[in-house]
Amino acid sequence: MRLHVADHPLVAHKLSVLRDEATPSPIFRLLVDELVTLLAYEATRHVRVEPQEVRTPVTTTTGVKLSDPSPIVIPILRAGLGMLDGMTRLLPTAEVGFLGLQRDESTFEAVTYANRLPDDLTGRQVFLLDPMLATGATLVASIDYVLQRGARDVTAVCLLAAPEGVQVVQDAVGDRADVQIVVAAVDERLNEKKYIVPGLGDAGDRLYGVV
Ligand SMILES: O=P(O)(O)OC[C@H]1O[C@H](OP(=O)(O)OP(=O)(O)O)[C@H](O)[C@@H]1O
């Protein structure tokens, strides 16, 4: 498994505003969208392309186009939905699937409550979107889900990760697939409630309110 931490002053600036407890939901949503577009540039560095002839006004040349089958982008509901537009802005031809998982806040296990994905993901590049990688249970369950459907090339785009969660994902994935995590920052640790410290609180609640 590979971990890529975005190292860019704009990412650091936007992330700092995101962390601020005084940042209201409308600004929070806007910043998540902007941050994801910056991360998407890194996350798509190895997106598959193939040669394509292009006729310019002057001559013909060989360019590239995204290979078939198109990549699939999967936001992990609820909070991952806030990352979808930022990702598809750079990958407008990608298909979009949905996975709904919620962390049980007493056992910290991930409970799956929804899925709308193709049965067969063989040969597809998969981009999972979830702002928070805390214990790693949600991301491991999501990766297992797409690997069971045949995917072998998976990139998770996250805003924040805890070192504990990164290790859990690394151990769980092993050499089963090519998995990459692209993240804006790896924070210090998890607290006793398994929240990321310093973190930004509950990403879903800050995007969409407490339900
Ligand atoms: O690494 P973990 O310990 O599994 O925690 C991370 C998960 O927790 C949050 O979702 P949450 O369960 O709060 O659902 P929500 O998106 O509906 O708020 C977050 O968006 C991740 O999916």
Ligand SMILES: O=c1cc[nH]c(=O)[nH]1
């Ligand atoms: O810090 C955390 C941990 C899990 N889920 C969140 O939204 N935030």
Ligand SMILES: [Mg+2]
């Ligand atoms: Mg939540």
